[in-house]
Amino acid sequence: MPYLSQVLNIRVEDSADKVIGKLQDILIAPKPGIYDSLELVLIKNKKKEFCVPYSAIDTFSTKEVSLKTLFDKTEILPVPENHYTWLKRDVLDQQIVDVEDARVVRVNDLRLGKVKGEMKVLAIGVGFKSLLRRLGMDKLDVFNFFKVNLVEWRKTQLVKNGLQIDTLSKEMKTLHPADLANIIEDLTVAQGEELVSSLDDKSAAEVVEELDPELQKILVDHLGPEKASNILKKMSIDEIVDLMQMLPKSEVGEYLSYLESKKQDEVEELIRYDDDSAGGLMTTDYVAVAPEQTVRDVIDVIEKVSASMRFILYVYVVDENKKLLGAVSMRKLLLEKEDAKMKDIHKPLSSISVLDIDDKLDDIVELMTKYNLFTAAVISQSGKMKGLVSIDDVMRELKPNA
């Protein structure tokens, strides 16, 4: 089973051992999620470049490549303009997405081999070993110090000349947003932009939320106001706020104008707080209910808003002035009778841990760790419910690059 680097520039002979040229490249017609068959072999001699179909090849090894018939009898094709992917020109030494490990790697070599009698591209070589082979120095590694590091071909995604979005594999589409974000961070901005544009707005929003803030800003800039605002609409409030803080003031207004006015107000309010304070970390996506509402009413409310929220662990009971009175956990809601009123079942304010809007990251971490909280309500000085800090917002602030 040869590597591509071992057959490139090898002499090609016909069935009478007459040299017809050197192997210049191998062409495939890639489809997602499979080991692609070798379609055409590009041969170059002193006079010209031409292709022969792979089916005309008899022997294909690192020692020799030969045709089944005499050269005169072989089907000769012109070098195709497009449609095909050239293994040397378009794949070797280029970047490729390793979908399984959600990373971008550089193709050091390509492993070719027979599957059910057909010669196919099996894997890409990514490690040091394949680099040594390319340099003709693999013999130096006598103790096999370097491991052969292969990535299965069918689990990769070509990125050369654009992502060819219509060929995106199923695995790629179903990656976790955080993994997709990782990949985008390693691609060029143009490729990342293309990938994000290919997603529906909701998925795109999830991916953008996971991106490095610096790149978020660059990408939003590249996507342009129209697409960017569609994505923005689907992002959670606290993420929008973070992003707006990165953008120049002159552009913030434009992006905000695309949001509905309620969301716009919330963002404008949140922007004022420091990033590492409770006000800066919190989201305003939480469920607030009135003391007189029953369990049944609250479940109806949750049904309505559920799709737009990342999580709901508690519902918060507030009075008509938005003053926080207490909280009811999901568990409690499940177990209580349908006609039980909030005011009768909520935990009193004195027994739930809340954050002040100006609390610093250290205070927040301490409180949430001490009381084992996944979320904590944030209140203003006058006791009004302002928002919700969740543990993942805190983690993001502590480890921004994960």
Add this chain to the structure above:
Amino acid sequence: MEKVTTTKKVWYLRLFMVFALMGPAIIAGTANNDAGGISTYAFAGSQFGYLLLWVLTLNFITLAFTQEMGIRLGTFTGKGLAALIRERFGVRWTFFALTILLIANVAVAVGQFAGIAAALEIFNISKYYTIPFFSLVIWLVLYKGDFKKVEKIFLTISLFFLVYIVSAVMAKPDWIEVARASITPHISFDPLYFYAMLGVMGTTITPWGQFFIQSYVVDKGVDKKHYKFQKLEAVVASFFACFIAAMIIITTKETLYDSGIVVDSAESAALALVPILGDFAKNIFGIGFLFAALLGAFILPLTTSYSICEALGFEHGMDTDLKDAKIFYGIILFVIVFSATFVLIPGVPLFKTMIAAQVLNGILLPIILIFLMILVNSWKRLGLPEMGKFGKIVYNLVGWEAVIRLSLISILLVAFTLFPQLMEGFKRLF
């Protein structure tokens, strides 16, 4: 993250705003004049007076064009120079280019470490204390800290070298003579002249600078629509870099060359600033010099490792962890340890090392420029906008002229050093 709507602004933020208004070009231009640069220009001015000013004029043209090429490649491909070399030329040529880059960069890094040692020897602190200490600091900041924050502080302090503009003006040079020297090529068949000439070229235009500018553009994600602005900035930055260099040469010519003092240490380089800074010249120069050297000592290990890992496909970047990017941090550590060890060898002449590093850069530069020129000429394949016929001719003229000039002088320098009698022959010929 900076706040958009913070109303309170601390004084240093205000200071940054001022620099922001002055334009990144000026900052970039100042950063270009690192410790090695200041030493080389000071040496050139005190040894040869105005004779090398014309080289700066050529430097300006070459630098503006090569930087612009880097910005163009970065903006339109979204990839660094190392990645483009790999994709265009394959593994073998990439290894060759990276080896050249590694040698040139390690030389410059050694020069920066020598600069740190030289700066603090002004304050009578031995290199055996300063080098281990700063090596550790540099490693920790690159490994754990936030280099971007540190970078800004250093850049600000390096702006101290703007003082050369004032001192050059105060020295009341004959500006007509300066202008004449800037446009009159001068060649003398003296190995030291060739040496200084190559040093002056090798410190203004560097292999690392070429890789750095492109990565910078890529990381900033410069949009194609801002390309024209970037282009203008490259010209302004290049002019500014060469302008400061000229001011250093003028200052040292007026203050030292005329009194017959040749700069051979950081201390004697500081003498040039005595007329303007008085008794404090030595100390102020020492601090400015230290920060200029530190800035380079941070950037070089980083950019070297970044380029190598980018081309070979290893995990890289400031936001990676040691466990994911062992090779990236390994190369950084190697450059730091090698440079520190070299400078710590007893009896190593610090100032000469700094200048030698620039000369070596000048010798290796044409090889990197050849890669650059071939890439720029493959615009169609790389998806760059097409240049007009005139543009193509000008770019190739400037680029290849620099390649030929640098190669020729390098060859002559090596030949003259090995065969002194050859020089005698040349002298008789002209």
